[in-house]
Amino acid sequence: MSEVVTSFDPQYNNYLLGHKDIEDLFLRCWKDNSLHNSWIISGVKGVGKATFAYKVARFILSADENKKNQYTSLDVLPDSQVFRLVAGSSHPDLKVLQRDYTDTDRKKILKAIKDGDGLSPEELKELKKSAYIRVDDVRTINEFLSRKSSGDGWRVVIIDSIDDMNSAAANAVLKILEEPPHKVLMLLISHNPNRLLPTIKSRCAKIEMRPLSINDVSSLLRRYRSDLSEKDIKRIAAIASGSIGKALIYADNNAADLYDELCGLAASGINYKISDVINFCNTATSSEERYVLAQELILKFLSEHAKNTSNVVEIAECWSNAIKTFSEIESLNMDKKQALMNIIVNLCKQI
Numbered sequence: 051m052s053e054v055v056t057s058f059d060p061q062y063n064n065y066l067l068g069h070k071d072i073e074d075l076f077l078r079c080w081k082d083n084s085l086h087n088s089w090i091i092s093g094v095k096g097v098g099k100a101t102f103a104y105k106v107a108r109f110i111l112s113a114d115e116n117k118k119n120q121y122t123s124l125d126v127l128p129d130s131q132v133f134r135l136v137a138g139s140s141h142p143d144l145k146v147l148q149r150d151y152t153d154t155d156r157k158k159i160l161k162a163i164k165d166g167d168g169l170s171p172e173e174l175k176e177l178k179k180s181a182y183i184r185v186d187d188v189r190t191i192n193e194f195l196s197r198k199s200s201g202d203g204w205r206v207v208i209i210d211s212i213d214d215m216n217s218a219a220a221n222a223v224l225k226i227l228e229e230p231p232h233k234v235l236m237l238l239i240s241h242n243p244n245r246l247l248p249t250i251k252s253r254c255a256k257i258e259m260r261p262l263s264i265n266d267v268s269s270l271l272r273r274y275r276s277d278l279s280e281k282d283i284k285r286i287a288a289i290a291s292g293s294i295g296k297a298l299i300y301a302d303n304n305a306a307d308l309y310d311e312l313c314g315l316a317a318s319g320i321n322y323k324i325s326d327v328i329n330f331c332n333t334a335t336s337s338e339e340r341y342v343l344a345q346e347l348i349l350k351f352l353s354e355h356a357k358n359t360s361n362v363v364e365i366a367e368c369w370s371n372a373i374k375t376f377s378e379i380e381s382l383n384m385d386k387k388q389a390l391m392n393i394i395v396n397l398c399k400q401i
Contacts, residue, residue, distance in 0.1 A: 062137045063101055063104075064108070068262040073123065077122075081118045088253055092259065096293035097292065099241075105124050107237065108132055110235055112130060143203060144206050148209075150184075182215060185222050188219045209223070213246075261291060267286075267297050286305070289350065308330075308334065311330050312348065317401075327398075328391070330390075331394065348372055348397070349369070353369075371396055
């Protein structure tokens with residue numbers, strides 16, 4: 051029986067399901083010496099983009115270019131040195147750029163390290179990251195590329211994600227793409243490539259990772275959340291929009307129950323009970339994560355309902371109202387529970 055892997059972190063995870071065509075494409079380019087030096091890897095959040103990027107990085111950093119015919123996949127053995135170094139963030143020829151922690155929270159981390167005290171998973175979860183990848187962060191790529199690779203091999207840069215860059219940082223990356231060093235592979239992860247600078251897109255090969263099938267999402271849920279019942283797996287996979295990342299968040303926050311509750315409220319229409327609306331909103335605002343999840347599920351419900359109804363105008367108005375209210379909650383510091391109640395009541399009246 052094969053070992054069940056529970057870690058979903060791309061840095062440690064070599065298991066990628068549903069994207070064999072993309073893996074084969076990349077391997078073929080490498081074998082044919084037609085590998086582009088810069089790639090935009092796009093797709094919805096949680097579909098496997100970072101997992102693919104790390105998988106490519108491990109392969110490029112370990113494969114023997116003199117024995118290309120022996121490779122049939124991008125798989126690298128978990129007990130290999132390259133795999134261990136990448137997992138430990140210590141491979142000298144791999145640079146990963148992400149949003150850094152805010153200055154305040156970075157000081158907390160440094161103090162904990164200095165004091166010899168590790169931060170708990172709960173404490174780490176509470177830490178905040180900067181809104182953007184800054185130009186100073188991009189300059190660390192230049193420092194990385196100024197050094198020679200070990201053994202005259204490849205160097206790999208993963209940016210996760212390039213969507214998080216401000217304009218100065220994006221332009222700094224563009225300069226690197228315009229004059230890429232020899233044997234450097236740039237992997238740019240993007241959740242929304244339409245927002246990228248046209249000059250960045252024009253200098254990159256493009257890989258679009260399609261949403262996973264419901265069967266693939268179900269299979270991955272069994273792998274990463276083995277305690278789930280088959281009933282819950284099916285419920286979660288049905289609303290995850292082809293994203294295993296989203297499905298795992300749903301599984302850990304009882305999103306299927308929240309979505310069913312929302313559907314029940316909508317089905318009651320103008321006969322809704324205010325007590326049911328209050329109960330839903332109490333649950334939805336019990337934590338920041340639940341609140342963000344509730345926003346997503348409400349918009350998802352409206353989007354799905356619009357496909358199967360004749361009152362499209364009413365649904366569109368409901369959608370517009372929800373988007374406007376969610377925006378005002380943040381900008382005007384409105385009471386989240388009251389705002390959600392207004393959205394749900396409006397939804398019940400319109401459906």
